[in-house]
Amino acid sequence: MDCKEVRDRFSSLLERELMPPEEKTLREHLSSCSECQRELERFEKTMRWLGSVEEVEVPEGFLPELYKKMEERKRRSAEVKKTELGWFHLPISFKLPVQAVAMVAIVFLVLYLTKTMPTEVYRLKDARQTPSPLSVEKKPEQVLTQKEVEKDQRIFETTPETPRPKDVDLAKAPVPREEKLKGTYAPPVKTEAKKAEAPSPKAEITAYQQIELKEAAGAKAPSPEVGKIEKGLVAGEKSIVTSKLPQEIILKTSEREKMIPQLHELIKQFGGEMVTAEGDMFLVSLPTTSFSEFEKELSGLSASTKADKVVAKKQIAESLRTAPGLRREGVDEKRKAPSKLSADQEGRTVVRILLVPE
Amino acid sequence: MKTSPKIQKEVIESCKAGNEKAFAEIVFHYQKKVLNIAYRMLGNFEEAKDLAQEVFISVFDSIKDLKEEIKFDAWLTQITLNHCRNRWKYLKRRQYFNSESLDDPIETEDGNIPKAIVDPSDSPETLYEKKSIQEFIQRGLLELKEDQRELLVLRDLQGFSYGEMGELLGLPEGTIKSKLHRARMELKEVLEMSAH
Numbered sequence: 072m073d074c075k076e077v078r079d080r081f082s083s084l085l086e087r088e089l090m091p092p093e094e095k096t097l098r099e100h101l102s103s104c105s106e107c108q109r110e111l112e113r114f115e116k117t118m119r120w121l122g123s124v125e126e127v128e129v130p131e132g133f134l135p136e137l138y139k140k141m142e143e144r145k146r147r148s149a150e151v152k153k154t155e156l157g158w159f160h161l162p163i164s165f166k167l168p169v170q171a172v173a174m175v176a177i178v179f180l181v182l183y184l185t186k187t188m189p190t191e192v193y194r195l196k197d198a199r200q201t202p203s204p205l206s207v208e209k210k211p212e213q214v215l216t217q218k219e220v221e222k223d224q225r226i227f228e229t230t231p232e233t234p235r236p237k238d239v240d241l242a243k244a245p246v247p248r249e250e251k252l253k254g255t256y257a258p259p260v261k262t263e264a265k266k267a268e269a270p271s272p273k274a275e276i277t278a279y280q281q282i283e284l285k286e287a288a289g290a291k292a293p294s295p296e297v298g299k300i301e302k303g304l305v306a307g308e309k310s311i312v313t314s315k316l317p318q319e320i321i322l323k324t325s326e327r328e329k330m331i332p333q334l335h336e337l338i339k340q341f342g343g344e345m346v347t348a349e350g351d352m353f354l355v356s357l358p359t360t361s362f363s364e365f366e367k368e369l370s371g372l373s374a375s376t377k378a379d380k381v382v383a384k385k386q387i388a389e390s391l392r393t394a395p396g397l398r399r400e401g402v403d404e405k406r407k408a409p410s411k412l413s414a415d416q417e418g419r420t421v422v423r424i425l426l427v428p429e
Numbered sequence: 430m431k432t433s434p435k436i437q438k439e440v441i442e443s444c445k446a447g448n449e450k451a452f453a454e455i456v457f458h459y460q461k462k463v464l465n466i467a468y469r470m471l472g473n474f475e476e477a478k479d480l481a482q483e484v485f486i487s488v489f490d491s492i493k494d495l496k497e498e499i500k501f502d503a504w505l506t507q508i509t510l511n512h513c514r515n516r517w518k519y520l521k522r523r524q525y526f527n528s529e530s531l532d533d534p535i536e537t538e539d540g541n542i543p544k545a546i547v548d549p550s551d552s553p554e555t556l557y558e559k560k561s562i563q564e565f566i567q568r569g570l571l572e573l574k575e576d577q578r579e580l581l582v583l584r585d586l587q588g589f590s591y592g593e594m595g596e597l598l599g600l601p602e603g604t605i606k607s608k609l610h611r612a613r614m615e616l617k618e619v620l621e622m623s624a625h
Binding site for chain 1: 453456457460461464465468469474477478481482485486489562563565566567581585586606609610613614616617620621
C-alpha cells in the first residue's frame with residue numbers, strides 16, 4: 072500500500088469502516104512513513120476542529136418575526152392579485168361583453184387604418200410635390216375646376232354638331248371661354264347650374280347688344296348677364312367688358328376735316344347711326360345688310376382710303392387698350408365668332424372707324 | 430436531530446390541515462437545525478436567520494403538497510439546501526464574500542486578533558479561543574466548493590447518515606463517502622494554507 076492509498080483511507084480509518092486486514096496494512100505503513108503519519112495527525116486535528124464546532128442558538132423572537140413576514144407576504148400577494156390578476160377573478164358575465172366590445176373596436180380600427188392608409192400616402196405624395204400646405208388644399212379644387220372647364224369646353228366645341236337650338240348654345244358659349252381666359256377661376260357648382268339655365272334667346276341677344284352699346288358709351292358697368300357670368304371673378308376685374316368686338320375700318324386720309332362730315336352723311340345714308348365719336352375714332356352702328364355697301368362707299372370717299380378688316384386678336388386688343396374710356400382685356404379670337412354671330416342675328420353691325428393721317 | 434416520525438406525522442397532518450399551532454410546533458422543532466445548516470453554508474448569522482424564516486414560509490406554503498409525511502425531514506432539509514444554494518449564488522453575485530477571507534484578521538469579543546499561526550499542529554488551542562477556532566473553521570468551509578461544504582455540514586456538523594445524504598443528494602453511498610473524504614482533505618489543506 073503506497074502513501075496515496077493510505078491517505079485516501081484516512082476517513083475510513085477514523086470512522087472505523089476498514090476491514091481488520093486492511094487496517095493492519097495501513098497502520099504498518101503509517102509506522103514506517105513519517106510523512107503519512109504527520110498527514111494523519113493533521114487530518115485528525117481538522118476533524119476534531121470540525122467536531123468542536125458548536126451549533127448557533129436560535130435568536131429570540133424568531134417565530135414572531137416569522138409570522139410578521141408571513142403576514143406581510145400575504146398582504147403583498149393580495150395586493151398583487153387585486154392589481155395585476157384582478158381581471159382573472161372578475162365574473163365571466165362582465166368579462167365577455169368587455170372582450171366583445173374590445174374585439175369589435177379592434178376590427179373597426181384595423182378597417183379604418185387599412186382604408187385610410189392609401190389616401191394618406193396619396194396626400195403625402197401631394198405634400199411632397201407641392202411646397203406649401205395651402206396649395207395642397209387648393210389642388211383638388213383646381214383639378215375640379217380644370218375638369219369642369221374641359222367639360223364645358225367639350226360641350227361648346229360640339230355645339231355646332233348637336234341639334235340644340237343656337238340660342239341656347241350662344242347663351243352658354245361665352246361662359247367657359249371667360250373662365251378659360253381667367254385661368255385660375257374656380258366657379259362654384261351653383262353658379263354653373265345657373266349658367267346652364269339658358270335664358271330666352273332674345274333676352275340673351277339683347278344683353279349682348281346692351282353691352283356693346285354701353286361699351287361704346289364708355290360705361291363700365293356690365294349688364295346683369297355679364298355680372299352673372301363674371302360672378303366669382305376678382306373684384307378688380309369686374310370692369311372688364313366681355314362683349315363681342317366690332318368690325319374695324321382704318322381710313323387713311325390727308326383731309327380729316329372734310330372726311331368727317333362725309334362720314335356722317337354716309338352713315339345716315341345707310342340707315343346707321345354714330346354711336347360715339349372721340350377724336351379720330353368713330354363707333355358706328357349699321358344694318359348688317361348694308362355693311363358691305365357702306366364699306367365700298369367708305370373706300371370711295373377717298374382714293375387713298377384703305378379698309379382693313381382687323382381680326383387679329385392682338386391688334387384689336389392693342390387698339391382697345393389705347394382707346395380712352397373703352398378698356399378691353401383678355402379678348403380672344405374665338406370669342407369674336409359668337410359675338411359677330413349675335414350681331415348678325417340682331418341685324419346690325421358695329422363698325423369702328425379710325426381716321427389715320429396719310 | 431432525528432425526530433419521532435410518529436409524532437411528527439400527526440403534527441404534519443395537522444399543519445397540512447392549516448393548523449397554525451402545528452406549524453409553530455414544527456418551527457420550534459426544526460428551527461435550530463435549519464438555522465445552523467444555513468449559517469454554516471452562508472457564514473453569516475443574519476443571512477442565515479432570514480433564510481431559515483424563508484424556509485419555514487416555504488414549508489407553510491407547500492406542505493399541503495407533501496405526500497409522504499414520513500419523509501418530512503428529508504423534504505425540509507432539501508428545501509433548506511435549495512434556499513442555501515440560491516442565496517449563496519445571490520450573495521456571490523453581489524460579491525458579498527469578497528471582503529472576507531481567511532487571511533483577514535479574525536474578529537473576537539476582545540477585538541481583532543492578528544493571525545499568527547505558523548503551524549496548525551502547534552497547539553492552535555493556545556493561539557485561539559474556542560470561538561476563534563470555530564470562526565476559523567467557518568472561513569475554511571467558505572473557501573471550499575459549495576458541494577464539498579454541503580457534505581461536511583451534513584455529515585460532520587449535522588450528523589446525517591450516508592444513507593440520508595445519498596437520498597438528499599441523489600448519489601450512492603460510496604460516492605458520498607469518497608466525495609466527503611476529498612472535502613475533508615481539502616479543508617485540511619485550506620486550513621494549513623491559511624495558517625501559513
